[in-house]
Amino acid sequence: MKLETYTTPKVNFTINTVYWKLTKSDSFVPIITVVGKIDLDKELELLKFYFNDEFHDDSYYRIVDFSNLQNNTSHPFKLNYIYEDTFIFIKGNFVIEEKNVFDTELDAINYCSSLMRKKYFDGKIRIYDDKYNKPKFIEALNHIHFFSFEMKHDKTNKLGYFKITGEYPGFTNDIDDDILETKRFYSTLNKFLKFSQVRHVIIDITDFKYQYLDKYLQDFIPSYQDFDSNPAKLSYIINEDTDTTYGFIKNSKLFFSLDEALEILKIE
Structure with a gap:
């Protein structure tokens, strides 16, 4: 891949x-x-x-x-x-x-x-x-961004990679900024899935530091088509201390590096 x-x-x-x-x-x-x-x-x-x-x-x-x-x-x-x-x-x-x-x-x-x-x-x-x-x-005022996104794909295998970097809540200490950034995260992820036409996406949160999940940052789950309910379409790269009790698709694959994810997904 x-x-x-x-x-x-x-x-x-x-x-x-x-x-x-x-x-x-x-x-x-x-x-x-x-x-x-x-x-x-x-x-x-x-x-x-x-x-x-x-x-x-x-x-x-x-x-x-x-x-x-x-x-x-x-x-x-x-x-x-x-x-x-x-x-x-x-x-x-x-x-x-x-x-x-x-x-x-x-x-x-x-x-x-x-x-x-x-x-x-x-x-x-x-x-x-x-x-x-x-x-x-x-x-219109320019919005301060504290999330960044990296998107890659394998056209042949229809595999996508989406990495979010940043922190939540943001450094501005403004709830309105937090709300806008979480909305931007979800829309960017869904836009990537819709227009790249990948069939499986790896979401990497290893460089994303979040204190908690709440009603704005509810999870790391896209809402595009059936990606929100099909663990066969979604994998995660997480840190060893990441709490996956909430915010992740149940039964989705969890990896600790991109190389590991690509190796396992290639075998399958």
Whole structure:
């Protein structure tokens, strides 16, 4: 077996986020702008995965601007699972099979404003325009990362290797940072499994120092397809003092080094 570095498939679009600050409210709504083009079905799937699994924000409403994105595939845009009104779209040349689709940013913002009317102190719907009541925007803050990931795969044998490095809780002593990092861990792991198409993954936690498992870092188990319940698809590389009572797939193979794991899995 030969593991090679895995890289996510390249895309021809970029994603940028700013936050619209609601007048007379402390609330913020992210406006996610996607610029570029989509030529391949896989690129479209990557974009859907971003909204479904990778965009970690506790805002209930999200405005997505597709006005500068060219869709060169024959498929419409539709998210696999979505709460009603969570996403509000600004269309470009996309065929969008969602209920909240508008022609301009102002139309989308004013619709979202009507949904947020209960958040205003005076209980009134604020209507924005280009002249007198312009919406205000702030740049998204950069998140501090204290987890890092290494991903490799053997294309021939459909074997994946996923290593997480870092510490939990993080050095920032901020619960919000901890929550975002754990979400990033799970989405990165699931994205690797989905787009690498490996059939077995080795998760290496030997350089990951965690004080405990909790409702945010619940386990080291992916949620993609049946990887969360099939020990034949998942192995772990752990330290000799790792407590495996909780957080691991029952009956999955446990190893103390990558060489040992590759040797045993090769025999099988």
